[in-house]
Amino acid sequence: MNKPAYMWNYIPLLMQILAAVGLAGFIIAASWFIGRHRNSKVKLAAYECGMVAQGDARGRFSVRFYMVAMLFILFDVEAVFMLPWAVIYRKLPATTGSRFFGFWEMLVYVGFVLVGFFYIWKKGILEWSKDKADL
Amino acid sequence: MNTLLLFVLLSLLKVAIVTVILLTSVAYTVLLERKVVGRIQNRWGPSRVGPFGLFQPLADGIKLFLKEDIIPSGVYRPLYLLAPMIALGCALISISVIPFGAALRVHGVDLFQIADLNIGLLVLLAVTSVGVYGIALSGWASNNKYSLMGSVRATAQMISYELALGLSLVGVVLRAGSLRLRDIVNIQSTHGMRSWNIFGGFQFVAFFIYLIAAYAETNRTPFDLPEAETELTGGYHTEYSSMKFAMFFMAEYANMITVGCVATLLFLGGWSSPFGHLLPVIGGPIVQALLPVAWFVAKVFFFLFLYIWVRGTLPRFRYDQLMGFGWKVLMPLALANIIVTSLVLAIRG
Numbered sequence: 001m002n003k004p005a006y007m008w009n010y011i012p013l014l015m016q017i018l019a020a021v022g023l024a025g026f027i028i029a030a031s032w033f034i035g036r037h038r039n040s041k042v043k044l045a046a047y048e049c050g051m052v053a054q055g056d057a058r059g060r061f062s063v064r065f066y067m068v069a070m071l072f073i074l075f076d077v078e079a080v081f082m083l084p085w086a087v088i089y090r091k092l093p094a095t096t097g098s099r100f101f102g103f104w105e106m107l108v109y110v111g112f113v114l115v116g117f118f119y120i121w122k123k124g125i126l127e128w129s130k131d132k133a134d135l
Numbered sequence: 136m137n138t139l140l141l142f143v144l145l146s147l148l149k150v151a152i153v154t155v156i157l158l159t160s161v162a163y164t165v166l167l168e169r170k171v172v173g174r175i176q177n178r179w180g181p182s183r184v185g186p187f188g189l190f191q192p193l194a195d196g197i198k199l200f201l202k203e204d205i206i207p208s209g210v211y212r213p214l215y216l217l218a219p220m221i222a223l224g225c226a227l228i229s230i231s232v233i234p235f236g237a238a239l240r241v242h243g244v245d246l247f248q249i250a251d252l253n254i255g256l257l258v259l260l261a262v263t264s265v266g267v268y269g270i271a272l273s274g275w276a277s278n279n280k281y282s283l284m285g286s287v288r289a290t291a292q293m294i295s296y297e298l299a300l301g302l303s304l305v306g307v308v309l310r311a312g313s314l315r316l317r318d319i320v321n322i323q324s325t326h327g328m329r330s331w332n333i334f335g336g337f338q339f340v341a342f343f344i345y346l347i348a349a350y351a352e353t354n355r356t357p358f359d360l361p362e363a364e365t366e367l368t369g370g371y372h373t374e375y376s377s378m379k380f381a382m383f384f385m386a387e388y389a390n391m392i393t394v395g396c397v398a399t400l401l402f403l404g405g406w407s408s409p410f411g412h413l414l415p416v417i418g419g420p421i422v423q424a425l426l427p428v429a430w431f432v433a434k435v436f437f438f439l440f441l442y443i444w445v446r447g448t449l450p451r452f453r454y455d456q457l458m459g460f461g462w463k464v465l466m467p468l469a470l471a472n473i474i475v476t477s478l479v480l481a482i483r484g
Contacts, residue, residue: 006253008139008142009250009252010250010252011142011143011146011250012146012150012231012250013228013231013232013249013250013252013258015147015150015249016150016153016227016228016230016231016250017224017228019151019154019227020154020223020224020225020226020227020228021220021224023154023223023224024219024223024227024382025220027223027378027382028216028219028220028378028379028382030200030378031199031200031377031378031379034200034201035200035201035202035203035204035377036203037204038203039205041208043205044205044206044207044208045208045209046278046279046280046374047207047279047281047368047373047374048279048280048281048368049368053209053280056278057209057277057278057279057280057283058275058278059280061283061284064291065287065290065291068291068295068458069291072295072297075298075466076294076297076298076301079298079301079302079305080301082302082473083257083308083314086305086306086308086309086312086473087308087312087313087314088312089309089312089477090309091312093481099481099482100481102477102481103477103478103481106473106474106477107474110470110474113470114470117466117467121463126458126459126462126463127455128454128455128459129455
């Protein structure tokens, strides 16, 4: 029997995705159809501990959450760039002829990351408890 | 028989078995947690349904299915229903790249791993990242102030700690030179405990960064601010009822199991025995195949127990402490770990 091709390994992954999504959908549907429904206007209102809900919930919230989301994208891209470097790191001396080539290259890169990191730290974006640091 | 057809059928069987085992473990992890936390708090925990309360998960499941399924009138229905599906779906998908035991191929199909990908670690990171959407959308779609606050908090917390988590894995990848989880374990199984990444690989800093970040990723104590019931009633799942509510918790416990598996694979040598190189090879082929699985399960169980132990012991962080810790302590530490690890590897050659 011939050996399965590498790309076949993605077939079980696809199956698992289908199984997981199917199971989740099944549970949602079953939960809706099995339980009984006795609705009233009050029961269907938003639950805010007995208070009558005022207005729409999607109001304004602290801008810091947006800041964190933006910084996450920046730093996560930087983190992702490190993975390919890490995979070939031990093969680099053979291809470049220098033992420390990969190390110095990444040190420069980490240096750039740290400059940005130091900047946002000093800018006060990471301070969550100081009102003065309002942005 | 056609090779491809056989491959697909065997894979289907694997998917079914692993999913059933995972869901059962989720149910019994909940029971374990209630029992252990009960004993920590000097009470018994569930003890009435079946011997030692062993049928409690079953009773809970039936109860949750029979409960009234309320969809509040203010919600945005498509996303409100999609959110628990994303949460549970991602939690179940991430198990598919995890190897449970030494490679054993029958008709070219790996018995102890669903999908043996050479980017296994990346798939894990990607799928757990998508899981954040479940929580973000649930709060937004619920149209409830508590839900929104809880989900915004949870999202900011999870993405912040994901940075430290991703960076802490780079040291492991540096040592193994591969993203394939089997390669990462194989490099750790040459000299028993001495070659595990946490000891011989000098990745103990990365291990603790990973563990702390993973606790925050799964919204567990001491990082369970998203469901801080004293201030947010319930957090992002306030408006969810019946099994839709339970799905978030199934996702949380499935993620706990995945975290335990990943920590075992990356830092504790996966299925390798701590002193395997010292002992003679014993038993027939069946024992040889099942012994690694037993080690793997034991290590994962240790991590699950640690989760519960920590929950029974530690209080909750304050939110500014939480964000400060993630960004100002864990992230620089993870970067320093990468630099030191790469330097050591360069010097050793």
